[in-house]
Amino acid sequence: MAKVTFKTDLCKGCGLCVEACPKHILAIAKDKINKKGYSPAEMTDQSQCIGCAFCATMCPDCIITVEK
Amino acid sequence: MAERVLMKGNEAIAEAAIRAGCRHYFGYPITPQTEVAAYMAKRMPKIDGVFLQAESEIASINMVYGAAAAGMRVMTSSSSPGISLMGEGLSYIAGSDVPAFVVNVQRGGPGLGGIQPSQSDYFQATRGGGHGDYHMIVLAPASVQEMASLTVKGFNLADKYNMIAMILADGTIGQMMEPISFEDVEIEHYDKPWALTGTQCQRKHNIVNSLYLQPDVLEKKNFERYEKYRTVEENEALHESYMMDDAEVCVVAFGIASRVAKNAVVAARAEGIKAGLIRPITLWPFPKKALSEAADQVKSFVSVELSMGQMVEDIQLATGCRRPVSLCNRVGGMIPSPDQVLASIRKAAKGEN
Amino acid sequence: MAIVFEKPKALTDAVLHYCPGCPHGIIHRLVAEAIDELGIEGKTIGVAPVGCAVMAYDYFTCDMIEAAHGRAPATATGIKRCRPDNIVFTYQGDGDLASIGMAETVHAAARNENITIIFVNNAIYGMTGGQMAPTSLPGQVTQTSPYGRDVKLCGWPIKVCELLATQDGPEYIARVAVNNVKNVKAAGKAIKKAFQNQIEGKGFSLVEVVSACPTNWGMTPQQALNWVESDMLPYYPLGVYKDRSAGKEAETK
Numbered sequence: 001m002a003k004v005t006f007k008t009d010l011c012k013g014c015g016l017c018v019e020a021c022p023k024h025i026l027a028i029a030k031d032k033i034n035k036k037g038y039s040p041a042e043m044t045d046q047s048q049c050i051g052c053a054f055c056a057t058m059c060p061d062c063i064i065t066v067e068k
Numbered sequence: 069m070a071e072r073v074l075m076k077g078n079e080a081i082a083e084a085a086i087r088a089g090c091r092h093y094f095g096y097p098i099t100p101q102t103e104v105a106a107y108m109a110k111r112m113p114k115i116d117g118v119f120l121q122a123e124s125e126i127a128s129i130n131m132v133y134g135a136a137a138a139g140m141r142v143m144t145s146s147s148s149p150g151i152s153l154m155g156e157g158l159s160y161i162a163g164s165d166v167p168a169f170v171v172n173v174q175r176g177g178p179g180l181g182g183i184q185p186s187q188s189d190y191f192q193a194t195r196g197g198g199h200g201d202y203h204m205i206v207l208a209p210a211s212v213q214e215m216a217s218l219t220v221k222g223f224n225l226a227d228k229y230n231m232i233a234m235i236l237a238d239g240t241i242g243q244m245m246e247p248i249s250f251e252d253v254e255i256e257h258y259d260k261p262w263a264l265t266g267t268q269c270q271r272k273h274n275i276v277n278s279l280y281l282q283p284d285v286l287e288k289k290n291f292e293r294y295e296k297y298r299t300v301e302e303n304e305a306l307h308e309s310y311m312m313d314d315a316e317v318c319v320v321a322f323g324i325a326s327r328v329a330k331n332a333v334v335a336a337r338a339e340g341i342k343a344g345l346i347r348p349i350t351l352w353p354f355p356k357k358a359l360s361e362a363a364d365q366v367k368s369f370v371s372v373e374l375s376m377g378q379m380v381e382d383i384q385l386a387t388g389c390r391r392p393v394s395l396c397n398r399v400g401g402m403i404p405s406p407d408q409v410l411a412s413i414r415k416a417a418k419g420e421n
Numbered sequence: 422m423a424i425v426f427e428k429p430k431a432l433t434d435a436v437l438h439y440c441p442g443c444p445h446g447i448i449h450r451l452v453a454e455a456i457d458e459l460g461i462e463g464k465t466i467g468v469a470p471v472g473c474a475v476m477a478y479d480y481f482t483c484d485m486i487e488a489a490h491g492r493a494p495a496t497a498t499g500i501k502r503c504r505p506d507n508i509v510f511t512y513q514g515d516g517d518l519a520s521i522g523m524a525e526t527v528h529a530a531a532r533n534e535n536i537t538i539i540f541v542n543n544a545i546y547g548m549t550g551g552q553m554a555p556t557s558l559p560g561q562v563t564q565t566s567p568y569g570r571d572v573k574l575c576g577w578p579i580k581v582c583e584l585l586a587t588q589d590g591p592e593y594i595a596r597v598a599v600n601n602v603k604n605v606k607a608a609g610k611a612i613k614k615a616f617q618n619q620i621e622g623k624g625f626s627l628v629e630v631v632s633a634c635p636t637n638w639g640m641t642p643q644q645a646l647n648w649v650e651s652d653m654l655p656y657y658p659l660g661v662y663k664d665r666s667a668g669k670e671a672e673t674k
Contacts, residue, residue, distance in 0.1 A: 001422070002422075002425075003422060010436055012440075012441035012442070013441060014441040014442030014443075014635075014642040015442070015641070015642060015643060016442055016642050016646070019643045019646075020601075020602055038441065051425055053425055053426040054602045056426040057426070057447075057602050057605050057606065058447065058601075058602060058605065059446070059447075060437070060439065060441075060442060060443055060444055060445065060446030060447050061436075061437055061439075061446050062428040062429075062432060062437075062446060062449075062450050064426065065424060065426060065427045065428075066424070066425045066426035066427075067422040067423065067424050067425060068422060068423060068425045092499075092502065092503055094499065118502045118503070120498070120502060122495065122528075123524050123527075123528035124524060126492065126495070126524075126525075127492070127495040127498075127524065127525055127528065128495075130488065130489060130492035130495035130496045130499065130525070131495050131496065131498050131499035131502070132499060133486075133489075133492075133496050133499060134468075134486065134488075134495070134496035134497060134498065134499025134500040134501075134503075135499035135500065135502065135503045136499075137486050137496075137499075137500065138466070138499070138500045138503040138504050139503075140503045142499070142503070156489055157489060157492070160488075160489050164486075164487075264466045264484040264485075264486060264500060264504075264507075265484065265507070266463055266464035266465065266466060266483070266484055266504075266507045266508075267462070267482070267483060267484055268463040268464070269462055269463035270463070273433075273481070273482055273483055273484050273485060274484045274485075275478045275479075275484075275485045275486070275487070276485070276486040276487065277478060277485075277486070277487040278487065279475060279476070279487055
């Protein structure tokens with residue numbers, strides 16, 4: 001059981017976390033826009049998260065916290 | 069009686085700096101200021117200080133910037149072409165409002181010029197030298213004793229106003245020897261809460277910086293800095309008056325030129341010409357008040373310089389062009405003779421400018 | 422549940438001004454993680470460059486100074502010589518370090534100045550809008566090499582690690598990259614070592630981080646990281662180029 005949380009309003013939607021996720025459970029939320037005007041990254045299936053923190057490792061804006 | 073020692077002007081600067089609490093020197097070799105670096109190289113290791121020969125004047129001034137930001141009394145010395153290279157660093161130091169002490173033992177220019185004495189960096193020094201709106205405090209010693217005392221004063225003023233203080237000397241005073249005393253060294257202490265010391269995780273981080281991307285913020289910074297400059301102009305202008313009480317011709321000269329000029333004034337008096345001398349000791353701030361008051365009294369001014377007349381403009385500005393200002397000069401490393409100055413005084417006395 | 426990854430304490434809460442996907446943020450974080458792990462935040466003094474990272478002084482919680490373009494190693498030298506007990510690092514880009522500041526870089530290395538340099542090589546001038554850098558690859562199209570970098574006209578890219586490793590002075594010279602998770606982790610280790618060396622008084626430690634500039638390369642962030650792998654790394658091989666204490670002279674993997 002692991003949990004990934006995003007500071008969504010600081011996300012720039014670069015998608016590097018999406019590419020880094022080995023479980024392919026992150027996605028850019030095309031239907032949403034955050035305060036900065038970007039479509040942010042979001043978790044699509046928390047239950048499959050293994051807490052590897054690959055997403056956070058590649059996030060240039062340090063907006064991801066990982067718990068395990 | 070105070071102990072007096074025979075020293076070269078350049079060495080006097082170095083020894084005075086050490087006595088003023090400077091323990092960090094960064095510099096690059098250039099004639100005719102080499103003795104400052106040589107003296108520091110010898111002394112600093114003995115007193116737990118730092119002497120570092122940098123790879124260029126560009127590096128020296130940026131090392132000075134770092135050390136100044138770290139809150140230290142720090143200096144560099146160079147001569148004209150080297151000071152040009154420092155222009156960028158001087159501007160950053162001024163824009164970051166940290167104190168530093170810089171020595172320019174001038175040589176003739178432009179370009180590589182020569183290695184003989186000159187005063188042709190007057191504009192560069194009094195107008196800041198690098199890019200942007202700023203000033204440095206510019207001190208012009210006329211003796212080896214003043215090389216020492218103005219060095220101490222320079223460090224104190226730099227710390228007092230968080231500005232660059234520059235000694236604007238010339239090759240003659242740098243090289244000549246005179247007996248001097250270090251009796252009057254008094255170190256003034258000023259807090260430096262902005263200094264880079266490490267936060268010790270006890271305070272918010274200090275940032276030493278000259279970048280302000282918001283134009284209104286940068287404008288405010290400049291306005292504030294110029295308020296400070298006004299205070300410096302009001303309080304720190306220095307000059308020496310010589311035989312000015314009843315003078316009708318006022319000779320204006322600084323540094324080595326003032327020593328020649330003083331002899332010429334004495335000679336003029338012997339001929340019955342009422343000549344006097346005003347010697348600016350600070351070139352920025354320029355002793356405007358003294359010059360303006362002189363303009364109420366004298367018929368004309370003679371500016372004696374080792375440049376193409378750069379100081380003439382400041383005399384005209386200070387006096388509002390109320391009296392004619394003539395120029396008596398030699399350049400390229402030449403020095404005017406007392407007779408040449410006397411001839412200029414005679415002409416000025418006759419109203420021939 | 423325990424936190425396994427969060428923002429390091431040595432980073433402020435300021436929002437990074439970098440473009441989406443710009444690896445500067447990753448490299449900032451690696452520096453901050455090293456500072457946290459070594460417990461040196463309170464005595465660290467950072468030197469920011471001129472370039473995209475010009476505002477790095479807002480992002481680190483330690484004392485910071487903004488240097489003139491290319492002069493960070495000289496400014497850092499001034500600080501370190503005054504305060505040898507503090508930890509002093511510079512953070513510089515390729516134009517700053519390898520073009521205008523080459524003299525300051527080489528001489529700080531020659532003096533084995535006890536400082537840490539983080540050198541970000543993304544083969545382009547980012548802040549000014551994508552001009553040719555000293556590290557731009559042969560044939561690379563930039564604003565000032567619009568037909569591709571012609572080495573006959575503009576010369577060859579400068580390989581900073583290879584160049585510095587030939588010198589007797591420096592302690593530690595390594596090249597890392599941040600184009601994937603594995604490389605980011607290795608980069609973090611090298612950066613930490615570069616700080617550890619300074620703590621131990623070993624001297625000049627420079628870590629070149631091969632990075633990307635999606636905006637000025639005209640790529641998506643992931644495409645840019647792929648280009649690092651396919652084009653940058655063959656020209657700039659990763660590895661430890663010098664590690665004096667480990668008895669290692671120029672060796673690459």
